[in-house]
Amino acid sequence: MLNGQSGPLLSLQDFTLRRGPHAVLDAVTLTLDPGRTLGLLGESGAGKSTLAMALIGLLRPPEVELFGSMVFAGTELVGLPEAQYRALRGNRIGLVFQDATASLDPCFTVGQQICEPLKRHLGLGSREAAARAIELLTQVGIPDARSRLNAYPHQLSGGMQQRVMISIALACNPQLLIADEPTSALDVTIQAQIMELILLQVRASGSSAIFVLHDLALAAQVCDDIAVLYAGQVVEAGPATAVLGTPKHPYTIGLRSCVVELDSELLKPLVGSVPSLNEMPDGCHFCTRCPHAIPRCFKERPPLIAYQGRAVACWLIADLPTSAAVPTPAPISAPTPVGAGAP
């Protein structure tokens, strides 16, 4: 539902989230235009889910501290009073959780749970809400929706449960849908169906979507834009074709070479692992594993700059080889934790 907005639907500027002494999300900057899909890519612990929860406002003070700016459709989300945030959740921003089985209240029927946002945000009465719920369930491909209304979550299969979750998230026609690993908990055969369903719904309504994913291939198929996160920092962002097709940041390059190609390219794993929060380096967080790191990388945070059609945060931009010649990681003796990442 395009509402004639000019400018991005969602815009993050130096958004930082601190838990205690640690910056779990470090000066994240990205934008999402109306009607486009954005993929958040990264390893576990990169902060993708944290960002998703922060966007919908489930992660806020006093558990964490928020800095910077997060603007959604003209409203600043950082510091937004809870009452106003509640009006957005489930209404203009929808969230699909990873594990549908655990995300549905076992003591309430599917119908009762779908009708909750319908009654609260759209003010529908019981009968209208039930009618709309049936519509929604049918839309997401659940057969015999009318009788399913009275079913309890445990009576449905995993795939059905996720469809229900999706219908709840879409119930009020949100402008932004956030899907956190929506298919990771499902059987492989169902994954494609569900992904297709979400995409269909999103495109049909013209809303924007943010997909939190760890699967590059999936991201390439589904997302218009990609933002790659590493240890809380955005390292590369831009159109999917650019970021995944011709990655410029060493991490993205490394990620890409981890994907097994069908023409039997050898697996080239990335060396090392994400540093713990206590040992996070001051500068670029990837410096401890980067085969091309220079001293400057350890101390100074590289800014996100536009380069060849996307944004990259790397000091060596000018000198980076293209993906045509995938660099072999220089042998690194155990990554030295830069203890300068002090609280």
Place this chain on the structure above:
Amino acid sequence: MLMNAALIKLLQTLLVLLIVSVVAFFFLKMAPGDPVMLLLGSEYSPQAYARLMHELGLDQPVTVQYLHWLGRFVQGDWGISYVTRDNIFKQAVLQALPVTLSLATLSLLMALTLGIPAGLLAALFRGRWVDGLVSSLSVLGSAFPSFYLGIILIWVFGVELGWFPTMGFVRPWDDFWDGLYHLALPAITLAVYYTGLIAITTRSSLIEVLNQPFIAAVRARGEPMVRVVGVHAMRNVMMPLVTVIGLQLGGLLRGAVMTEVVFAVPGLGQMITTAVLSREYGVVQAGVMLTALFFVMVNLVVDQTYRFLDPRLRAR
């Protein structure tokens, strides 16, 4: 489907009750003292003894005696009390049982009214002083010996302050307000124990439930915390709460018995303990059977309540 499961459970329960009855019967057999002698009292003579023994059917084989006893028991003929010369069934079921029930019910109501909100507050303000206060008081309440508490309350509120009567009992169905007035102190004593238990369980269950992913999902739909906690979380807490109450039934009864004795409330607990002291084994046996029966029934009810509370248990 549901009926079958319930039916099986019922049959199992009946079997257990049967074994219980055997145990209860043999318990009486093992009790010291000779019932025939006791009944004869001063009218003893060898002929009278033999005759009474025959009358009572005590000269028959044990299994036959058991079956006769069981037959009489099921029909409500529980014998006569030596002391009161009264029908034991009437004494136990019609007089003592309702008293115990009214005490237990009143206490449970008080405890639920106080305990659940207390546990809720403790869980919501976990780690702060509210939590510390509620948790400490709850442990105190659940561990404090009921009979001692009763004595203290009688002394402070009954004797010193004179706010409540210290002895005497008025049946609430005879005179509601006076009955309640007399039940107040014992009910409060018992309620302290129940409240502690309920508060602790509510608190820990709520904390567990609030950590579940579906709570975040409900919040993500824009529901206010009042509804998240009050409707979704609490609904999921009901089951662990009922489970614990079910597990603690023995403790609940123990508390009731102790309270009855301290406050001289003429319920089952009072009846059984007095009967042991006066060697009224017939009454003890009746009391034991009755409480066992009741216990089993309540367990059954609690069991069925689980199914109602947790949709996942409504078997297909």
Place this chain on the structure above:
Amino acid sequence: MKSFWKAVSHQRNAMFGLAIVGVFILMAVFAPVLAPYNPTEQNLEFALQGPSAEHWLGTDSFGQDVYSRMLYGARLALGIGFASVALGLLGGLIIGLSAGLLGGRVEWALMRLVDAILAFPEIILAIAFVAVLGMGTDKVVYALAISFVGPFARIVRSDVLQVKARPFIEAARLMGVSPFRIIVRHLLPNVLSSLMVQAGIRISTAILLESGLSFFGIGVVPPTPDWGLIIAEGRGFITMAPWISGFPGVALALLLIGLTLLGDGLRDAFDPRSGGH
């Protein structure tokens, strides 16, 4: 053993409980040394006197020293508590092991028996057994032990069934290890740990039950220094001599609280999901 300690020491409440229980254990062990008087020594001319230099906690209606009786009461309470739980544990182990290992009809029969025992509320069972066995310290221990056999038997059986199914037991059998060795060296240790926690929790129940029974007058016999008994004796003098019931009552309450804290701590350390006391 060390990991046991580590787990428990992290629980502040449990440590607090341990401290309290520790004090009472010391009281119990050193009662003969600490008590200035013989607990059953009567001095009628000093009856019903308040706390003083000669009698720290006063005297009761028979002139017995309340402080000494309180100390010995700790000994009795803990003694009965441990003994009855230990006996019940033994009985439960025997029944549970037999049921779990022998299976079939034996298991079915034993478990129905256990169901029947469990059909009675503990206190009623204890009262019934005292009625049959008679009163006195040892009778109380037996009565309580019998009422504990039920719960323990159930736990042992279910643990045995669980452990029995584990691959390493199968492996041991295939290797030809004698069944006895399997039971003792492999089965028992696994079963015992959760059992110990349950046993710990039951001790406070045992003490509460026995003092309750004594309070009713159907437990230990006077003049045994039992807290429940003393509280009952002092009850008639509550206004003029509150110290008789007062102090032993406080001692009982404290010990029970300490045991509860300790029991909860043990349970949280080893089986956080088991809930309930």
